[in-house]
Amino acid sequence: MQLGAKLAEGKTKGIYAHPDDPELVVLFHKDGITAGDGARRSEIVGKGAIAGRTAANVLAYLEREGIATHFVGAPADDMTVVRRCAMLPLEVVMRRLATGSYLRRNPGVAEGQPFDPPLVEFFLKDDAAHDPQISEGEIVSQGIASAEDVQRMIAVGREVCAALARAWARQDVTLVDLKIEFGRPAGGELIVADVIDNDSWRIWPGGEKARMLDKQVYRNAAEVDEALLAAIKDRYLQVADMTAGF
Known part of the structure; x- marks a missing residue:
């Protein structure tokens, strides 16, 4: 999916204009992980796509449960389309x-x-x-x-x-x-x-x-260290798979 102009940048995602609809934006999930208000920062290759999968699973589940969210869709694992809020x-x-x-x-x-x-x-x-x-x-x-x-x-x-x-x-x-x-x-x-x-x-x-x-x-x-980050990635993958069962 083609991204529009960058609107904002956070520690773990970027927010971009939707290429076709001004009432929507695209969240691009990055590979970063942080703690302590950003004092600790690391990168886990592939985390963005894993986080995007989890977010889409959770928000879609909440919508099915009758809870209004800004979720629209997920054109890719590392991208979530949402209503502009x-x-x-x-x-x-x-x-x-x-x-x-x-x-x-x-x-x-x-x-x-x-x-x-x-x-x-x-x-x-x-x-x-x-x-x-x-x-x-x-x-x-x-x-x-x-x-x-x-x-x-x-x-x-x-x-x-x-x-x-x-x-x-x-x-x-x-x-x-x-x-x-x-x-x-x-x-x-x-x-x-x-x-x-x-x-x-x-x-x-x-x-x-x-x-x-x-x-x-x-x-x-x-x-x-690399062993810790690998173990964390394994946990995040497990959670993404489990939330698919929601």
Whole structure:
């Protein structure tokens, strides 16, 4: 597929104008993997195509579950065509079990404590400030989104979390937590946007943290070498194949 002009560049994807339709854009998935707000960076040859497969599988599944997303299609493994959206500068994190940064911020909580319904946390997308947590009130007072939009993100986020938890449970995998982003297409209400891939969640086969398949393996590594990157690629391929079963 011929790409139009580059509109934006991120750590793991580029965003390009669609060659034929101004209401669409093309996400080109790159081979990079990052952690620590980009402080750690590596390249895994072929990761972009693997991530694109996963994202297409997940977004198409959510659409079938009746959850509106910006997904249109995937003309190639490393390309996703989506509706053009005005993105909110927020990461919406849905937590089903306590782990990771939540434990660092709440040291009295035991790892694995369940949240029912999922706990919803908002973080402002700002690498320089290390993506600080932001309250619902601050989102509204800073003009980032309306109070109604905040409640929609919470409700839709929980629907997404529940749908993906069901899909993973059918393969004996526990969805621990999940990052979602939202955008607004022209004249429309907020919908699930950006991508959901293996960089977006924690997934533990059999509910065992030691068997994690997600990006946390890269974050946790004391050092990065070719063997680690090869092992991560294997995990990402496994996840892409498993999400095809959604």
